[in-house]
Amino acid sequence: MKACTRDTYGEADVLAVRDVDTPTPAADEVLVQVRASSNDRGVWHLMTGRPYLMRPFTGLRAPKVRVLGRAFAGTVTAVGPNVTRFGPGDAVFGTSGHGTWAEYTAAPEKLVAPMPANVSPEQAAAAVISGVTALQALRDTAKLRPGQHVLVIGAAGGVGSFAVMIAKSMGATVTGVCSTSKVDLVRSLGADDVVDYTREEVDARGPRYDVVVDTAGNRPLSLLARALTPDGTVALVGGEDKQGLLLHGFERQLFAPLTGLRHRRTMRNVLTRENAADLAALGELMSSGAVTPAIVHTYPLADAPEAMRYLAAGHPAGKVVITV
Ligand SMILES: NC(=O)c1ccc[n+]([C@@H]2O[C@H](COP(=O)([O-])OP(=O)(O)OC[C@H]3O[C@@H](n4cnc5c(N)ncnc54)[C@H](OP(=O)(O)O)[C@@H]3O)[C@@H](O)[C@H]2O)c1
Known part of the structure; x- marks a missing residue:
C-alpha cells in the first residue's frame, strides 16, 4: 500500500x-x-x-x-x-x-x-483529535454549564475552532481570540464576539469569562487569571515553544494548578484521552449540524x-x- x-x-x-x-x-x-x-x-x-x-x-x-x-x-x-x-x-x-x-x-x-x-x-x-480535545477541555476540564461565557484563545486553529462550535452547542456565550485575517472565520463558526489579539489583549475587558480555553499557550497565566471571573476555570490545552527542546512549553501546563493557587483561580491542564464514546458524541454533534x-x-x-x-x-x- x-x-x-x-x-x-x-x-x-x-x-x-x-x-x-x-x-x-x-x-x-x-x-x-x-x-x-x-x-x-x-x-x-x-x-x-x-x-x-x-x-x-x-x-x-x-x-x-x-x-x-x-x-x-x-x-x-x-x-x-x-x-x-x-x-x-x-x-x-x-x-x-x-x-x-x-x-x-x-x-x-x-x-x-x-x-x-x-x-x-x-x-x-x-x-478525531481536535474535536475530542475541545470536547474534553470544555466538558471535563472546565465543566462548562449553559449560560456561561467562554473565551477561546486560538479560536481559528484546529482545537480552537471545535471549541467555539462545541461551546455554542452546550449553550455558552463564546468569545474567540484570533489574528486579523481569521476574524471572519471565527465569526462563521458561531462566536458571539471576536477579539483580534493584534489590537486588543484578552484581559482588556476585565474579569468576565467563566471559562478560558487556551490553545495558543503563549500568554502569562497571570494575564489569563485577570480575564477570569473569581470562580472561573482556565483549561490549558497547549501551545508551541520551539526553544524548549526538552518540554516544548509543556511545563506551563504541568505547573498550572500551582500557578492557579498563586492567582486564586482554578487552572487545569487538559490531557486528551481518546475513546470511542467521545468520538460517538462528536459524531452526533456533526450529524445534527451543531458542529461542522x-x-x-x-x-x-x-x-x-x-x-x-x-x-x-x-x-x-x-x-x-x-x-x-
Ligand atoms: N493537551 C492535549 O491533550 C492537546 C491535544 C491537542 C492539541 N494540543 C496542543 O494544543 C495546541 C493547539 O493545537 P491545534 O491543533 O489547535 O493547533 P493549530 O491548529 O496550529 O492552532 C493554533 C492556533 O493558535 C493561534 N495563535 C498563535 N499565536 C496566538 C496568539 N498569540 N494569540 C492567540 N492565538 C494564537 C493560531 O492562530 P493565529 O494565526 O490567529 O495566530 C492558530 O490558529 C498545540 O500546541 C497542540 O500540541 C494539546
Missing part, C-alpha cells in the same frame, strides 16, 4: 510517500481502508520527535512507527477475532498508533466509532508532506485534511 513515511526525525523534508506492507490487524483491532486523515500539532511532534521527553515512547534515535498520522475515517475491511462491534463494510472513524497517512491502517476497536451516514470522511477525520468542521485545506496523500509544511508554518486556519 502507499503511505507517507519517514526513517528519521526531522521537518517535513524527511517525509516520503512510498510502498509499504499493509498492516495485519491484531486480535482486538479493525483493519480500515482509509478515505481521509487529518493533520494536527501532535503529528508534527511525532514527526520531529520534539519535545525530547516523548522519545522514550516514540523511539530514542529514530521513530518506531514509520507511517505518519493518527486520525482516520474509512471503511472496515477485516477484523481481529476479539472484535465485536464492527465488521467488514462498516464506515468508521478513530485513531491509530500505527500511522494513518496511508491506504490502510489497523486500530484498536476501543478507539473506533461508527461514522454517521451524513458526515463525510473528511469531516470525520478532521474531528472548518476544513480549510485538503491535500491528496501524494502531497501529504505539503500538508505538514502548511501546519508547521505556524498559523493554520481550521483543519488540514488528507484524502486517500
Whole structure:
C-alpha cells in the first residue's frame, strides 16, 4: 500500500510517500481502508520527535512507527477475532498508533466509532483529535454549564475552532481570540464576539469569562487569571515553544494548578484521552449540524508532506485534511 513515511526525525523534508506492507490487524483491532486523515500539532511532534521527553515512547534515535498520522475515517475491511462491534463494510472513524497517512491502517476497536451516514470522511477525520480535545477541555476540564461565557484563545486553529462550535452547542456565550485575517472565520463558526489579539489583549475587558480555553499557550497565566471571573476555570490545552527542546512549553501546563493557587483561580491542564464514546458524541454533534468542521485545506496523500509544511508554518486556519 502507499503511505507517507519517514526513517528519521526531522521537518517535513524527511517525509516520503512510498510502498509499504499493509498492516495485519491484531486480535482486538479493525483493519480500515482509509478515505481521509487529518493533520494536527501532535503529528508534527511525532514527526520531529520534539519535545525530547516523548522519545522514550516514540523511539530514542529514530521513530518506531514509520507511517505518519493518527486520525482516520474509512471503511472496515477485516477484523481481529476479539472484535465485536464492527465488521467488514462498516464506515468508521478513530485513531491509530500505527500511522494513518496511508491506504490502510489497523486500530484498536476501543478507539473506533461508527461514522454517521451524513458526515463525510473528511469531516470525520478532521474531528478525531481536535474535536475530542475541545470536547474534553470544555466538558471535563472546565465543566462548562449553559449560560456561561467562554473565551477561546486560538479560536481559528484546529482545537480552537471545535471549541467555539462545541461551546455554542452546550449553550455558552463564546468569545474567540484570533489574528486579523481569521476574524471572519471565527465569526462563521458561531462566536458571539471576536477579539483580534493584534489590537486588543484578552484581559482588556476585565474579569468576565467563566471559562478560558487556551490553545495558543503563549500568554502569562497571570494575564489569563485577570480575564477570569473569581470562580472561573482556565483549561490549558497547549501551545508551541520551539526553544524548549526538552518540554516544548509543556511545563506551563504541568505547573498550572500551582500557578492557579498563586492567582486564586482554578487552572487545569487538559490531557486528551481518546475513546470511542467521545468520538460517538462528536459524531452526533456533526450529524445534527451543531458542529461542522472548518476544513480549510485538503491535500491528496501524494502531497501529504505539503500538508505538514502548511501546519508547521505556524498559523493554520481550521483543519488540514488528507484524502486517500
Ligand atoms: N493537551 C492535549 O491533550 C492537546 C491535544 C491537542 C492539541 N494540543 C496542543 O494544543 C495546541 C493547539 O493545537 P491545534 O491543533 O489547535 O493547533 P493549530 O491548529 O496550529 O492552532 C493554533 C492556533 O493558535 C493561534 N495563535 C498563535 N499565536 C496566538 C496568539 N498569540 N494569540 C492567540 N492565538 C494564537 C493560531 O492562530 P493565529 O494565526 O490567529 O495566530 C492558530 O490558529 C498545540 O500546541 C497542540 O500540541 C494539546
